[in-house]
Amino acid sequence: MLAERIAVLAPELLPHGHREGVEWRCGSLAGERGQSLAVRLTGPRRGVWADFSSGERGDALDLVAAVQFGGNRRDAMTWARTWLGLGDGPVPAIARRAVVNKATTADQDHDDQRRRAKARQLWHSAPTGIAGSPVEAYLRGRGIALREMGRQPGSLRFHPAVWCGEVGRPLPAMLAAICGPNGKLAAVHRTWLAPTPAGGWTKADLQAGKKVLGSFAGGCIRLWRGASGKSLSMAEPGESVIVAEGIETGLSVALACPERRVLCAVSLSNMGRLELPDAIRDVTICADNDGDNPAASKALQAACAWFGRHSHTVRLAKPSMPNSDFNDVLRMNEHEQETDRHGP
Template sequence: MSSASELADRLARIAEAVCRHYLSAGRRAGNYWIVGDLANSKGRSLYVHLTGPRAGKWTDAATGQHGNLLDLIRETCGLVNFRDVADEARHFLSLPKPDPVASKEDGHTGSAPPNRPAAERARRLFHMSQPLAGTLADRYLRQRGIVNASAQAALRFHPSCYYRDLLTGSRASHPALIAAVTDAAGTITGVHRTWLDQNGDGKARVKDPRRALGILLGNAVRFGFPVHGPVPVLAAGEGLESTLSLFQVMPAMPMAAALTVTHLAAFVPPPGCQRLYIAADADAAGRRGIEGLSRRLQALGILPLVIASELGDFNEDLRRLGPDRLTEALRQQLAPPDAMTFLGA
């Protein structure tokens, strides 16, 4: 089995090829590869030695981070477990997979390093991402009628997010919309990734372009929540874009995207909640989510109120029917005080 040092040495021999693959936004300048940062942004802060005794060593002058090409692969792909890093390096080097025997890799004797919690990996990926404004992910959402997304701290962009086909094991990197999943205290417990086409043509052409990582149960992607204090009225929906479409026309109402029907039914409302509008997709699964969450809310003394889309979901309403018609349809479904507060006269 190739050790960590052997893999790093092999990568260093072809350092420029490694950089072209994992830091494609950069360029060669003399004996260095220059790029903005580990998120593959354009710029000159991070430099990688391509030749000589320090080949493969890199430093980010802005942050002080440094390491070898294994560290670079770990950071650019958002990996934590060394076994995954080594697998990715072997795949890039076209090396065979090792026999499943005990090893001394990464300083651990007798077994591979323990896999860190998924929530930790999610937080790492989110903090490696960049603000949404002006990015491919921002343009993707604008094409879907969602024009206020860049103001939301829960949404970020990763220009080269690691993707693995769960069926074939093949690996690739694509731009991705990254959404933070948080608990009631605002702690990031997971992320939701939407991989995007590099040329701006919707989602990436992969088998499952949407995936979540981390702890989702009871948590959600949150928009418009106050930093402190109770949240007496809010809406909780299933899909990210459907919930963002509601937030587009009701930006003063806090919103939570639970991401799946199962997690919508398990959503934990914030303290002080009195009324919760449930926005589920118009299908059998969506109805199950409504029923499950309604029962839990009633048991907590919270009034559940259902709001329904006219078409398949609220993003379809926003794109095909327009924001004015969506606003008027919601006005007919909200309680009168909430219609006045969140939609105006």
Template sequence: MRAASDLSAREIAQRLAARIVELSAFLLPAGHREGAEWRCGSLAGEPGNSVGVHLTGAKAGVWSDFSTTEQKGDALDLVREVLGLKIGDAIRWSLRWLGLEDGEASSPEPPASRTAEAKRGSDYWRKAFSATRSINQTIAETYLVETRKLKPPGPMIEVLRFAARHPRRNADDALEHHPALLALLSDIRTGEPSGLINVYLRPDGSDRLRDRKGKTSWGRAAGSAVMLSPFDDMTMGLTICEGLETGLALLTHNLAPVWCCGGAGNLAAFPVLGGIEALTIDCRRKQAA
């Protein structure tokens, strides 16, 4: 029999997936089962439906958080994200929870305390956005205009900003800084700012970073959109899409007003808004963008 220390991260994720119903209830006790999924409001554990964890079949253990820009992963990633652990600590916790190592696997913090902590830092994105500059003559403009062959929106240019040194946590949870294109999220019902989508760029603007943290969101992504057309322009019709780059491309084809929902989950959950007679949904197959 192999020692627990010899198991790979993938094998540990598979063992967690084999007990995913039990694991989901342990990590996200405020959630509930809906058919073949465990549902809750966020990885902080609040009640709701934005997080879905597959409980059966080949996808058992795979989860998505649609309150962000569709963050997702396997069962080991779920442990890491819910408990806020680095990958090594998540592996050790999982081995204890599976009974493969001695020691206690601690329960996650109660949802109320985690939510309160999140609320205290809920406006950190505002400070970051206020410290940015126009994308004109920056590598953000290079990325959009030269690399992606897109044209920034004229009247709404200020929803897109540039940060020369923008923080993020990499896959190993280490803090690092990169230039970034920031897109302002606003509430789809009120038009009030609600968060940011961060697109991290290569130093020369030749592309964005192509890793799992290459695009992230800060603040509240659920029920929000990047409004490439003014909120007040949403009268007769509206075009919605998933990604920022797709939205800018749609503008060049005279499909304004255009809003970018930031993820497939938000696109699917887009509500019926009063006053809109025609809603156009761009649902093309997602490409590497």
């Protein structure tokens, strides 16, 4: 019964979360803003949740126990009966609730379809190719010289006017296609851009400069095909793949290792849900060095365990400097080379 009403229960238990596709997402069981904890809201698995940072998971009753009662299911059961109206108060009519839930599920499914359609419409409204665009200039400012790679990722596009709710008007943006395990476009990642006084482009000065339109669980941005040049679904048996968290990090790695296939998981929590073809055997995770961050460490461990359970050999690479990623490493190396050429 809790699972049937999870679309109401989850926001009540975790009020600072947000709806993302078929899931309610927040930072942890404390309910703060974030992405690491996901509660399924629709379908046969509704009520199932997982905190990809801590590895905790369970059903709807477990969620009540974890949030309200420190894991005590007996106390959670007492609370749940009252919340469901099964205690001293009037008992809700099951038939009426089932109708309401069906309507709610239909509304949620419709919302998911609408967001997916908006993502596809946005993607197809942007011209293909980023050569000479502000996206190329933005990436060049991050030390990523795409022209040195011989070809440019088809998963990236530039759009001159993408609506930004934070400022209430359209802004230029880099778009990235997030494809589901079936290879179809599932969502679009948006990085809003702004021109610099020097004539370049940088990330827009926003509280949330990057956002995803649509649900991307299990999907990824297919940044670089590597030496084979084949799509991910056509990966050759025994092929290896590099998985990064962010776009800039993934492109930095692709620039250094152009012969390797590189994927962007979009978020650390989603890295622990990424679905790869059976032909992929070896996975190298190019992780950010988040310093002394227990939540990030647990999420990374969960990702390694996920790939291990799916019969992949897992290798982990991290920058040595705390609170840095491989794009920081790339830019630092470029700075050192420039200093060696021209002096301090």
